[in-house]
Amino acid sequence: xxxxxxxxxQFSDFQIAQLAFTFKSLGSELSKLLMMGIFFHNDLGxxxxxxxxMLLLRTAxxxxxxxxxxxxxxxxxxxxxxxxxxxxLIEINKVFQLIFLFICMLGNYYIGPVTSKVHRPLNEKCTKxxxxxxxxxxxxxxxxxxxxxxxxxxTAGFWVIILNTLQLVAAKILKKKGEYYERETCKIF
Numbered sequence: 001x002x003x004x005x006x007x008x009x010q011f012s013d014f015q016i017a018q019l020a021f022t023f024k025s026l027g028s029e030l031s032k033l034l035m036m037g038i039f040f041h042n043d044l045g046x047x048x049x050x051x052x053x054m055l056l057l058r059t060a061x062x063x064x065x066x067x068x069x070x071x072x073x074x075x076x077x078x079x080x081x082x083x084x085x086x087x088x089l090i091e092i093n094k095v096f097q098l099i100f101l102f103i104c105m106l107g108n109y110y111i112g113p114v115t116s117k118v119h120r121p122l123n124e125k126c127t128k129x130x131x132x133x134x135x136x137x138x139x140x141x142x143x144x145x146x147x148x149x150x151x152x153x154x155t156a157g158f159w160v161i162i163l164n165t166l167q168l169v170a171a172k173i174l175k176k177k178g179e180y181y182e183r184e185t186c187k188i189f
Contacts, residue, residue, distance in 0.1 A: 002016050036051075043084060046156050047084060050156045056137050060108075061164065062116065063167045063171045065116040079163055087159040087163075088152065094145065094150060101142040101145060101158065104161050105138040107165050107168070107169065109134060109135045111169060112131060112134055141157060145158065
């Protein structure tokens, strides 16, 4: 395959390595999503909703990352399990949900993005764009929470935003301490 790409499309070794990394990453992420989808098949709609909210935020803010697939899978699974099965058992009235979402909105804006060591540092324009993206996503969710009657989907999304903010705070603290890239840390998707 490498020779074909070199001969047919004049790809460099670096471009081929980038392509291989992209396919490996996509395969890894899709396999985790599929396995968790199988586990949460009885609540697939809420699972897809929670993952969608998480991916929207995660692509903007970054966060904790793992070096090994199994560790990443287990942490991702724990994240989704908490958001769908455990934390919704804690009843928080709508006013406090809105307050917490507002705090998360500000927190994600001021803390994010936190990139992994393999990711190129973001330039100022891109940093500003992803900060605004996270702000808008959470603002939209805050508005949705205010308008829509409480239901399992809104509750799951609320907990995803809380967990995303907490892992972002942890990633920022570890990065400031200089431990972020020396220890195996965890990536949630």
